[in-house]
Amino acid sequence: MEPSPPTPDVSPADGAWRLRGLFRRRRTPMTRVRPHRLGQVPQQGRTDAWALSVRRDFPVLSRRIAGRRIVYLDSAATSQKPQAVIDAISAYYRCHNANIHRSVYTLAKEATTFFEAARSRIACFAGGRPDTTIFTRNATEAINLVAYAWGRANVRQHDVVLVTKMEHHSNLVPWQLLCQQTGAELRYLDVSADGLLRLDDLDAHLSSGRVKLAAVAHVSNVLGTINPVAEIVRRLREAGAVVLIDGSQAMPHLPVDVQQIGADFYAWTGHKALGPTGIGVLHGRRELLEGMEPFLAGGDMISTVDWHTSTWNQLPWKYEAGTSMIDCALAISAASYASHRYVGLSITEISSLTADWALGLLPTHVPAIREPCAVLHLRAVLAALGTGQPSATQRNGTETHAGGARADAVPRMR
Secondary structure, eight states: OOOOOOOOOOGGGGHHHHGGGGGGGOOGGGGGGGOOTTTOOOOOTTTTHHHHHHTTOGGGGOOEEEOOOOOOOOTOOOOOOHHHHHHHHHIIIIIIIIOOSOOOOOHHHHHHHHHHHHHHHHHHHOOOGGGGGGESSSSSHHHHHHHHIIIHOOOOOOOOOEEEOOGGGTHHHHHHHHHHOOEEEEEEEOOOOOOBBBBBHHHHHHHTTTTTEEESSOTTTTTTOOOOOHHHHHHHHHTTTTEEEEOOOOOTTTTOHHHTTTTTEEEEEEETTSSSSOOOEEEHHHHHHHSOOOSOSBTTTTEOOSSEEEOOTTTTTTOOOSOOHHHHHHHHHHHHHHHHHHTTTTHHHHHHHHHHHHHHHHHHHHHGGGGGHHHHHHHHHHHTTTTOOOOEEETEEEEEEEOSSSSOSSSOOO
């Protein structure tokens, strides 16, 4: 078990103890339901107990609408929040509310310590480093940060920006604007008839030697496809391209290690991963972040200011202008502990069983679903419910994977 984040050197009377426990694993009746080591699906008869214990973690699911309990199937748009996340926000405002990085009184020191402990926790959760883990408002802002701060300084006329045809528009429109302003060419990586990226098409694009930057979804919000991002990143970086991975639909559902993936930038959002709205995360390569100019100016990103010039703060604060989303950082840290529990309870395997059941049952009752294109669309719908179906296909000697991910059936605002 990982150690809990550090806490301020204050007595319990100062209130720091109230928030301390929210970063640890919550002990609920779920701990007594143990058929579910990672990679092992709960046995028949025990899955119900597992599901009920999960429901108890989410207060909104205790509501009844029109006399029926809530069955929430829109987690790809935003996840519901476990009690630990709600408690973290409440405890911050009840016991520790103060601004960070600028004062020496007790509340401010507590808030600063908890905020930076949350950053360290999130970096650990994603396999990154605290000094290159940047808090943003959402994944959309994280992608725009890269498009403006790195793209406008490095992308030139005749360069190629490569995206895929399965991207959320938040990972498309920033690159459209970048190409319009720089004269670069926007190209698209093709998708096969079974919803997979064509890596032979990637090699064809790279053979031109003009690809400057590529932006790829880890999990498609349209098809539910899980892309082989480590292999894609390897090929792109060998060709000299900078790579951004949009992990918004992957982080809630899959174990992610950004260092193992090896991308230059990895963006994700908190509200799809059990956290609150209003916070996202950008993990970046240190040498690139240090060489970029700030995206926004003022507040924590400043080191010194005089009448005519300013200097910038160190990483990661260089890209965190203004007052940070302190409450959201504490809440997303609490969410990461909950995510570890649920991933450890074989959510992916249970989702796969649900998809297998639906794909086997529905075509029998709905004849139109028997057509191949309808089956592909059904898989996308199941992905929207967080129940994608893992599959594997050989393409030019490279195995690519699809399904098994929480994803949207149609593009959504992030």
